Amino acid sequence: MATFTTTGASVRVSATKQISGTSVNDFTNSVVYTVTAADGTTQNYTVVVSVVLSSAKAITAFSLAGVVGTINETTKTILLTMPYDTDLASLVAVFTTTGAGVNVGATEQISGTSVNDFTNSVVYTVTAADGTTQDYTVVVSVALSSAKAITAFSLAGVVGTINETTKTISLTMPFGTYVKDLVATFTTTGTSVKVDSIVQISGVTAHNFTDPIVYIVTAADGTTRDYIVVVTVALSPAKAITAFSLSGVVGMINQTAKTIAVSMPFGTDRTNLVATFTTTGTSVKVNSTVQISGVTAHNFTYPVTYTVTAADGTTQNYTVTVTETLNVKDVSVVIVSRANTLPDIIVGKITFETGADCTTSVEINGTHLDAGKGFVHKAYIYGTTESLTYTVHATTTEGINIQQTKVLTSDNSNIFSYQGNIDDYIKYLIPVVIHIYETYPTREDFIDVMLPGGVNYFSLFQKENIFSMKEATIRELYNSINIWHENNKANLKSAWPFFSDAELKAVSILNAVSYLWHYGNFNMISRAGCVQVNELITEDSADYIYADGKTPPIYWKTAVGMTDYLNSKIGCCTDHAFLTKALLEEAGFNSRRVYIGVAHVMTEVLIDSSWRTIDATAGLMVNTSMASMIEKTPRKTYLFFTPYMYFDSPLFFSLPLYPSFPSYIIGTGFEEGGGATDISQINIFLGYYTTETDQLNGL
Structure with missing residues (x-):
């Protein structure tokens, strides 16, 4: 809209009359104003309008990571305080401006895109449309931490x-x-x-x-x-029973297992005993009944559980087990001196009784020896010092455990001992001396002896522990013995450390055959199971000789099967000798059978270039040949006995079968060609000993 004055009568733009201060025109392009005079003449004026460029160059808004800056237009500064821990080195500004462009240095800034380091102040330069510029200094600080946890x-x-x-x-x-x-x-x-x-x-x-x-x-x-x-x-958690006694007998408190063991005198009535105790807890109960020390009575036939409650409410159970001491009423022990540098041997039998039906054992050096069940018990003990410590353990049918330890020395009245001069009494095969008619009056006592480690000698060699009793051939039979031998080698070596491996193998075969049958004379054909001859006997008698070198008669063959043969109840010396030879040969030994007159057959085996005599019928081994024994060749003679030597009569093989050698085998009590002068003096030694029999006299 133009405001104008004119000397003319009127003004028009094209055909439109113009009124000053009223008429509106578009001045984007030039506009021609035509002025008409009163006389009708006209004059054109061309109006050209141009717009001056803007000088605006303000930053009107500025923020960093959502934090809005404070713009001071007077000082041309922008201040921002960023949150604690903000990294100022790489921030992007969001801004608006009235200028035509914004730079930091020579770098054009694009809002929401351009990245700058605000560690120090940054100058933003705004350029107006008219080319003029304005600087804004952006100062960024980081707020102090508000953390206070x-x-x-x-x-x-x-x-x-x-x-x-x-x-x-x-x-x-x-x-x-x-x-x-x-x-x-x-x-x-x-x-x-x-x-x-x-x-x-x-x-x-x-x-x-x-x-x-x-x-x-x-x-x-x-x-x-x-x-x-x-x-x-916290309230106190203490809940221990620190002392416990019954009728003045102090209990043994095991704070680890939380058990209390009281061993009352043998025969004590355990049905109404009053406990005296101290505790660190606040109360003690049995079931729901509060216990008062020195007042409350109980039946202690079975274990009783005491529950202690602490101040903090926690509880602890103590199991009180009351037992009666064992009544060890008979201990018979023999002490036998050995060589100068070797310890003495102690062997004996303990009998004792328990106040209840118990399963018992006797412990020596950590090994438990079975002492049977019931009220009366016995066990055999042995050791290698002049004093012996044993512990009797008993467990009642209710599971109550009892034990008692005792040390026996030569001063104990229940020990009798022999102290002799046996310089050449070198070694034992089994560390036990049997005084057969005094300490061990019965065959049952005799055979129930122990090897080192508590292994029962008699049970070890039971045929059921060695054979299946179903073996059909010699090879199968030997394989069973060999497996048993390897499994028990440690026990055998411990019992007889002086034997070589070859000797131990021969001993295992000897014992295995010895334990197969009770003896039955070959004339007793009416006795069930008696084997006169068997399929092992061949007509080849080249290795079957008399002790004097003469050839014996040849026996016939029979068709007895191996399984039936093994399960026979009775066997004679022929069976023992022939089977021993067959097994020795299966093991790789050179072996032969030896016939003594018309009475007996044995086996000889070659070990370490020396013939040894094995009599499986009697259950013994001598370290020389039978010929050497008959000739009484001077040498030390080593013997090995098995319990079955005494199956029918301890005299059966000692007198008639070794007529020139009895005193070397048995010792005092037998003379050549005669019988025992006093049967109570017979002493049987299991082990090695010498032919100097005078050193054995008086045992």
Whole structure:
């Protein structure tokens, strides 16, 4: 809209009359105003309008990561305070401007895109449309931390529970803790911690925590937060029985197993006993009944459970087991001296009784020897010192355990001993001396002897432990013996350490065959199972000789099967000798049979270039040939006996079968060609000994 004055009568733009201050025109392009004079003449005026360029160059808004800056148009500065821990090195600005363009240095800035380092102040230059410029200095700072938490808190190693909602810290100290002088260990995100006005140093500053304490944490930005620390002390967990007795007999308390064992005198009535006890708990009950020391009675025939309750409500059970001491009424022990550098041998039998039906054992050096069940018991003991410690263990049918330990020495009245000069009494095959008609009056006692480690000698060689009794061939039979031998080699070597491996193998075969049958003379054909001859006997008699070298008669063959043969109840010397030879040869030994007159057959085996005599019928081995024995060749003669030597009569083989050698085998009591002068003097030794029989006299 133009305002104008004219000397003409009217003004028009094209055909439109123009009124000053009223008419509107588009001046984007030039506009021609035509002025008409009063005389009708006209004059054109061309109006050209142009617009001056803008000089605006302000930043009207500025922010970094959502933080809005404060723009000071007077100082042309923009100030921003970023949150704590903001990285200023790489921030993107969002801004608006009235200018035509914005630069930082020579770099054009694009809002929401351009990245700058605001570690130091940054100058933004705004250029107006008219080319003029304006600088804005952007200054960014980082706010101080407002963190003011206690993140960990402990007293004397007890970790507190921090509740960030309620800003409380709770600790329960062990019973008995002195809380008036405790030092707190803590961590915090603040810059300082105080209690009242006192600065707190973790691990140093002590306090009285009887009442709650307020810890004040100050942040870097000066703000604060309170934490209330509440300390309580736990009730006592003590719940031990520290002493227990019945009728003056003090119980043995095992605090690990929580058991109390009381061993009352033999014959004590256990049905109404009153316990005297002390405890660290607040109460003691049996079931629901409160126990009063020195007052409350119980039936202790069976174990009784005492429940102790602590101040903190926890409980502990103690099992009280009352037993009666064992009545060891008879101990018979023999001490026999050995060579100068070897310890003495101690052997004997213990008999004792229990106040209840018990399963019992006798323990020597950690080995338990079975002593039977019931009320009366016996066990055999042995050792290698002049004193012997044994422990009797008993378990009743109710599971009550009893034990008693005793040390026997040569001073004990229940020990009788022999101290002799046996310089050449070198070694034992079995560490047991049997005084057969005094200490062990019966065959049952004799055979129930032990090898080292508590292995029962008689049971070890039971045929059922060696054979399946179903073997069909010599090879199968030998394989069974060999497996048994390897499995028991350690026991055998321990019992007879003086034997070589080859000798031990021969001994195993000897014992295996010895234990197959009870003896039956080959004339007793009416006795069930008696084997006169068997399929092992061949017509080849080349290795079957008389002791004097003459050839014996040849026996016939029979068709007895191996399984039936093994299961025969009775066997004669022919069976023992022939089977022993066959098994020795299967084991790789050179072996032969030896015939003595018309009475007996034995086996010889070649070991280490020396012939040894094996008599499986009698259950013995001599370290020389039968010919050497008959010739009485001077040499040490070693004997090995098995319990079956005494199956029918201990005299059967000693006198008639070794007529020129009896005193070398049995010792005092037998003379050549004669019988025992006094049967009570017969002493049987299991083991090695010498032909110097005068050294054995008097045993």
